[in-house]
Amino acid sequence: MSARSLAIWGLLWTGGVLAADTVIDASLPPEARGRAIAEESERRDSGFGDTVTELTMTLTNVEGRERTRRLTWQTLEGTVPNEGDKSLTVFHEPRDIEGTAFLSHTRIDGDDDQWLYLPALKRVKRIASSNKSSAFVGSEFAYEDLLSDEVEKFDYRWLRDEACGDWACFVIERRPRYANSGYSRQVVWIDQEAFRPVKIEYYDRRERLQKTLIFEDYRQYLDRYWRAHIMRMENHQTQKTTVLSFSTFEFQTGLSERDFDPSVLRRVR
Amino acid sequence: MMLTLASAGVSAEEIDWSGYVSLEPRVFVDQPLFSEQPGAGVFASAVLAPELRYEWNRGDDRLTLAPYLRWDADDDQRTHLDLREALWLRVRGPWTWQIGLGRVFWGVTESRHLVDIINQTDFVEDIDEEDKLGQPMIALERWTRNAGSFGVFLLPGFRERTFPAADARLRGTLPIDTDRAEYESAANDRRLDWALRWSQVIGNWDLGLSGFYGTSREPRLLPRFDAPTGLVLIQRYDVIGQLGVDLQYTQDAWLWKLEAIGRRGHGSTFAAVVAGLEYTLFDIGGSGADLGLLAEYLYDDRDETAPPTIYDDDWFGGFRLALNDTEDTAVLAGAVFDTNGMFAILEAERRVGESWKFEAEVRWFLNVDPGDPLLGGFRNDSFITLRLARYL
Numbered sequence: 001m002s003a004r005s006l007a008i009w010g011l012l013w014t015g016g017v018l019a020a021d022t023v024i025d026a027s028l029p030p031e032a033r034g035r036a037i038a039e040e041s042e043r044r045d046s047g048f049g050d051t052v053t054e055l056t057m058t059l060t061n062v063e064g065r066e067r068t069r070r071l072t073w074q075t076l077e078g079t080v081p082n083e084g085d086k087s088l089t090v091f092h093e094p095r096d097i098e099g100t101a102f103l104s105h106t107r108i109d110g111d112d113d114q115w116l117y118l119p120a121l122k123r124v125k126r127i128a129s130s131n132k133s134s135a136f137v138g139s140e141f142a143y144e145d146l147l148s149d150e151v152e153k154f155d156y157r158w159l160r161d162e163a164c165g166d167w168a169c170f171v172i173e174r175r176p177r178y179a180n181s182g183y184s185r186q187v188v189w190i191d192q193e194a195f196r197p198v199k200i201e202y203y204d205r206r207e208r209l210q211k212t213l214i215f216e217d218y219r220q221y222l223d224r225y226w227r228a229h230i231m232r233m234e235n236h237q238t239q240k241t242t243v244l245s246f247s248t249f250e251f252q253t254g255l256s257e258r259d260f261d262p263s264v265l266r267r268v269r
Numbered sequence: 270m271m272l273t274l275a276s277a278g279v280s281a282e283e284i285d286w287s288g289y290v291s292l293e294p295r296v297f298v299d300q301p302l303f304s305e306q307p308g309a310g311v312f313a314s315a316v317l318a319p320e321l322r323y324e325w326n327r328g329d330d331r332l333t334l335a336p337y338l339r340w341d342a343d344d345d346q347r348t349h350l351d352l353r354e355a356l357w358l359r360v361r362g363p364w365t366w367q368i369g370l371g372r373v374f375w376g377v378t379e380s381r382h383l384v385d386i387i388n389q390t391d392f393v394e395d396i397d398e399e400d401k402l403g404q405p406m407i408a409l410e411r412w413t414r415n416a417g418s419f420g421v422f423l424l425p426g427f428r429e430r431t432f433p434a435a436d437a438r439l440r441g442t443l444p445i446d447t448d449r450a451e452y453e454s455a456a457n458d459r460r461l462d463w464a465l466r467w468s469q470v471i472g473n474w475d476l477g478l479s480g481f482y483g484t485s486r487e488p489r490l491l492p493r494f495d496a497p498t499g500l501v502l503i504q505r506y507d508v509i510g511q512l513g514v515d516l517q518y519t520q521d522a523w524l525w526k527l528e529a530i531g532r533r534g535h536g537s538t539f540a541a542v543v544a545g546l547e548y549t550l551f552d553i554g555g556s557g558a559d560l561g562l563l564a565e566y567l568y569d570d571r572d573e574t575a576p577p578t579i580y581d582d583d584w585f586g587g588f589r590l591a592l593n594d595t596e597d598t599a600v601l602a603g604a605v606f607d608t609n610g611m612f613a614i615l616e617a618e619r620r621v622g623e624s625w626k627f628e629a630e631v632r633w634f635l636n637v638d639p640g641d642p643l644l645g646g647f648r649n650d651s652f653i654t655l656r657l658a659r660y661l
Contacts, residue, residue, distance in 0.1 A: 059595055067595050067623065095660030096626045097597070098287045111521070113470070121399065122374040126475045128549050130522040135557035135593040142557075179521070182552060204555070258363055262475070263410070263418040263468055267331075267358055267365060 024170070034156030034172040041195040042151050048225050050076045050255040054247040055089075059139055062239045069093055069137055073246075076260050082109045084150045086260035090268050091137075101268050103260060108152045111179075117265035124265050133182025140211060140233045140242040142182055145202070153178050159187070164198045167191040183210075196226050204237075211235045221251050288319035288335070289626075291658035297438055299649040305436040312438075313342040319661060320354070331358045335403075339394070344437035346447065347393040352403045363412040370403035373422070375466065375479055376528055377517040378543040380565045380585035380605060383528045384513035386481045387464060389428040395654075396439060396632060396647075397614065402428045410466075417469025417476075427458040427484045429504060442646030443502045445490065450504040452484065453534075460484055460508070477515040485509040487576040489535060509534030522549045526565070536574025543567050545585070561589040563603060577643050583607045587614075596620040610637030610644045628656040 024036050057069040070093040076086040084106030091100045099119035106112050112129040132144040154174035161170055169189040176183055184207050189199040197215055204210040215228035231244040258264060295312050320335040335354035341347035356369040367373075373387040387404055394400035410420035435444030454460040462483020469476055488504035495501050511532040518525040524547040531540050545565025553560055564587075567580040587603020596619045604613040615631040630653065637648035 061595065093623070094620060095287060095624045096289070096620060096658070098660070113473075113519075122372045123376075124374075125377075126470075126517055126519050126524070128519060128522045128524060128551075131549070131551045131559065133552040133555075133557075134559050135552075138593055138595040138597060142552075180551065182555070257414065258412045261412055261418070262470060263412060264360075264365065267360055 030158045031156060033158035037170050037172055037190055038151050038156055041190055044195050045225060048077055049252040052250045052253050056245045057139055058243045060241045074255060076255050082107060084108050088260055101265050103262060103265060104147050106147060106150060108150045112147065115262045122266055124262050130180040132180040140235045140240055144181055164189045169198055194226055210237055221249055283324050285322045286320060287661055289658045289660045291316045291656050293654055293656040296653045298651055302649045306438055307343055315340050329360045344434050346432060346434040354403055365410045367406060367408040371406050372401055375477060375515060377515050377526045378528045378545060378565055379563055381543050381567055381580055383530045383541055383543055384479055384515045386486060386511060387422060389430055389486050391431050393431040393433055417467055420466040422464040424462040424483060427460060430488055439647060439650045443500055446501040446503050450506060453507045454484060473519050475517040479513040481511040489576050507534045522551060535576060536572050539571040539575060541569035558592045563587040579607050579643050609641035611635040624660045626658045630654040
């Protein structure tokens with residue numbers, strides 16, 4: 001399945017040629033219109049194959065103290081019905097978790113499959129995927145912010161169109177359909193030209209605004225696929241921030257299913 | 270620490286290193302059982318454990334060198350040097366080769382690792398049997414799309430288990446003479462052992478089957494009378510055959526786990542099982558922290574001719590708390606409940622700054638029956654390890 005991770009990469013493809021309103025039928029009811037926007041966003045990212053990037057996470061607390069994590073992130077586009085993307089992250093810093101790997105197989109029709117590789121014991125552990133709302137390595141990103149972005153995982157509603165910086169955006173609301181989400185809903189700004197996510201607001205289970213994610217520094221690859229290279233997550237309740245800064249993405253590097261199998265985790269670094 | 274970093278991720282040739290150096294004093298709280306052992310107090314120890322890697326062919330070939338050096342102020346057997354890894358890892362399409370000294374882990378349970386059999390236990394490191402010596406191996410594994418992964422492991426050369434010195438803590442009731450191991454195999458420690466492994470993920474099931482034929486990693490301990498020292502134990506390594514299965518079913522926040530083995534070669538053929546579950550409360554109270562609850566039942570029907578174990582009919586219960594904070598603060602606590610006593614563990618860790626880590630580990634013997642042949646000799650050896658490590 002194409003499954004663009006709206007949240008993690010931000011996307012966009014050809015776009016440009018067709019005006020947005022010829023793609024999204026404005027006469028649709030808000031629910032169908034919201035979903036059509038999400039589907040178009042995913043469609044435009046389909047066919048990317050696989051990507052490899054290096055990522056620096058900068059965690060800043062209330063006092064302004066910074067901590068960094070450095071990791072390699074590999075993604076394989078899902079091609080089988082009901083299977084979403086597969087992703088493999090390998091930590092390089094901090095040094096005490098160097099070589100630790102996190103493997104995720106996203107499923108469209110059910111719980112994701114996740115494994116952790118612990119290099120000190122050479123041990124591969126299948127872990128429960130109901131960790132959706134837990135913090136990813138102490139950051140302001142929850143697991144679900146990074147991994148669960150298939151179209152089928154949400155119910156949608158178009159809210160309005162409005163300007164977002166230099167662009168015109170669709171503003172849609174989406175409510176998680178999967179279990180164990182930490183959110184009641186999310187509000188997503190998607191640009192009308194290339195269907196890239198620009199901003200996401202996350203509302204906690206009590207409907208309070210919890211976090212805001214901003215996508216910046218979009219660059220286009222293979223004349224089609226857009227990737228944000230900076231993602232800023234601000235937690236309004238804790239005043240902490242996490243900034244993801246991506247290196248140049250490599251596309252279609254020849255990764256295959258076997259590179260995302262739990263049995264090969266021990267050879268990653 | 271990459272010396273040369275080519276384009277992101279798909280790097281060309283590079284040298285890379287990691288590892289740590291640590292100070293890890295141990296505190297023994299009780300007076301010893303045996304007069305030759307040191308009294309209660311703090312005992313210094315330090316570890317140097319660097320790991321050097323060299324990769325080429327876009328990472329499809331990798332040489333790893335991981336020496337491990339421990340110095341211990343009290344126990345001259347614990348002061349030791351090992352090569353945890355000196356390994357050539359070679360990936361060719363679906364095939365993975367491992368040639369050299371390496372470490373292989375199989376299994377799913379927490380309290381005991383029944384199925385995990387490739388490597389010898391480095392028992393002087395810790396009594397939880399999770400530290401292992403590097404094992405000489407030629408291993409070939411084949412990944413398949415629909416039928417799981419198959420592995421063949423040829424294991425030339427055997428490593429004896431390490432044991433504390435006769436005048437050190439945690440030596441047990443009788444001292445072990447580590448210079449007099451006996452083998453069933455005429456080839457002694459040069460026998461070519463082998464193992465097979467198949468593993469596959471099928472939906473929510475993670476399944477593994479393994480077979481081993483060779484010198485047992487577990488020694489029997491046989492009494493011998495020595496003129497100057499009196500009664501000692503020597504290690505006797507039998508040739509065994511072992512079949513193992515490991516199984517995990519993952520559903521929502523539940524992990525259901527099973528490991529079972531059948532083994533022949535020490536006296537009667539016997540079976541052993543660990544079965545249990547792990548249930549995790551995620552994001553407790555919206556804090557982002559996770560609390561995992563662990564419960565396992567252990568059964569082992571080996572007779573007295575086999576290497577001794579405490580896990581004949583025991584329960585294990587514990588919890589794992591991960592704060593998921595910036596410092597990755599985590600606590601693991603648990604206890605094995607045996608008819609003749611209780612063995613409790615506590616492990617707490619927290620990163621300090623960017624590259625330091627502090628850990629505290631407690632190993633506690635409680636209400637141990639002095640007459641228990643295995644636990645009895647350890648009943649005054651409860652200890653705490655404090656570890657401050659600098660990661661490289």
